Amino acid sequence: MVARIIDGKVVSADVKARVKKAVEQLKDNGVQPCLATVLVGDDPASATYVGSKQSDAKEVGIATRDHRLTSTFKQSELVELMQLLNNDHEVHGILVQLPLPKHIDEFEVIAALSPFKDVDGLTPYNAGMLQSGMGVLKPCTPSGIIELLDYYKIDITGMDAVVVNRSNLVGKPLALLLLERNATVTICHSKTKDLNAKLHNADLVVTAVGNRQRFTLTGDMIKEGAIVIDVGIARLNNKLVGDADFESVKQKASWVTPVPGGVGLMTRAMLLKNTVTAASISKEMSR
Numbered sequence: 169m170v171a172r173i174i175d176g177k178v179v180s181a182d183v184k185a186r187v188k189k190a191v192e193q194l195k196d197n198g199v200q201p202c203l204a205t206v207l208v209g210d211d212p213a214s215a216t217y218v219g220s221k222q223s224d225a226k227e228v229g230i231a232t233r234d235h236r237l238t239s240t241f242k243q244s245e246l247v248e249l250m251q252l253l254n255n256d257h258e259v260h261g262i263l264v265q266l267p268l269p270k271h272i273d274e275f276e277v278i279a280a281l282s283p284f285k286d287v288d289g290l291t292p293y294n295a296g297m298l299q300s301g302m303g304v305l306k307p308c309t310p311s312g313i314i315e316l317l318d319y320y321k322i323d324i325t326g327m328d329a330v331v332v333n334r335s336n337l338v339g340k341p342l343a344l345l346l347l348e349r350n351a352t353v354t355i356c357h358s359k360t361k362d363l364n365a366k367l368h369n370a371d372l373v374v375t376a377v378g379n380r381q382r383f384t385l386t387g388d389m390i391k392e393g394a395i396v397i398d399v400g401i402a403r404l405n406n407k408l409v410g411d412a413d414f415e416s417v418k419q420k421a422s423w424v425t426p427v428p429g430g431v432g433l434m435t436r437a438m439l440l441k442n443t444v445t446a447a448s449i450s451k452e453m454s455r
């Protein structure tokens with residue numbers, strides 16, 4: 169079997185076109201959607217991601233604020249900045265780029281965000297809403313993966329899904345979204361017993377490790393016809409790669425996402441979608 173490609177370029181362009189229209193409608197109704205990004209420290213990958221998020225926003229007509237802070241910025245100052253942005257009526261979405269420097273308690277900063285401006289869907293309120301099946305602002309990578317499955321009309325009902333990641337950003341929220349689509353979900357991690365057996369049995373594999381030395385998914389590790397969603401990003405021989413050895417996985421899977429050009433683009437597109445949703449929520453609340 170040779171896998172069909174789940175193309176993040178096509179689907180993210182579709183999401184962005186819908187977002188652009190929604191932005192125009194909001195503007196016609198007197199609301200200029202605005203996204204504030206917050207970057208702490210000088211991690212080059214994080215700076216690149218924030219740069220892309222800023223230019224994506226501009227491309228669809230969303231206004232931006234760009235807060236770039238040194239790695240010595242204090243936790244209390246960051247919480248104060250969250251409160252300032254929460255109270256700024258011109259700002260609808262707040263994105264704090266992760267990871268934060270080690271001296272900062274990520275949970276405390278995220279928890280200081282207004283859940284109505286939490287365009288990453290990470291506050292305790294939005295995480296709880298997601299768990300109840302009532303999520304509105306949902307984490308961007310997991311909701312981007314669902315958008316990809318929907319676009320290609322891939323029904324995962326009854327499938328055994330294995331997610332290799334247990335973070336709040338990807339693994340945990342994704343497990344809930346796959347469960348909502350009636351998959352049977354197993355979350356795997358570094359302490360999982362017999363990962364190979366679990367992978368072999370899976371109809372859907374989502375991998376988000378991002379370190380080829382620690383984990384590489386090869387074709388012989390998956391079941392014939394499995395769907396493979398690759399969230400990992402790493403550099404190998406100066407080339408951007410995912411967790412999957414694309415060529416061998418492609419020979420065995422039924423569907424596969426490429427890296428680059430897959431889930432990463434969806435993460436960015438879903439942030440724009442969440443920003444427009446947050447702007448609409450703010451408009452409703454001010455009525």
Ligand SMILES: Nc1nc2c(c(=O)[nH]1)N[C@@H](CN(C=O)c1ccc(C(=O)N[C@@H](CCC(=O)O)C(=O)O)cc1)CN2
Nearest residue numbers: 217264265266267288308309428429430432433435436
């Ligand atoms: N606050 C957040 N922080 C982080 C998130 C997040 O969703 N919210 N996710 C990750 C990384 N990430 C977003 O910030 C991200 C990853 C990948 C891409 C992307 O565009 N990938 C492209 C390739 C890009 C390249 O050429 O370098 C692709 O896969 O085609 C965007 C964003 C960590 N932090």
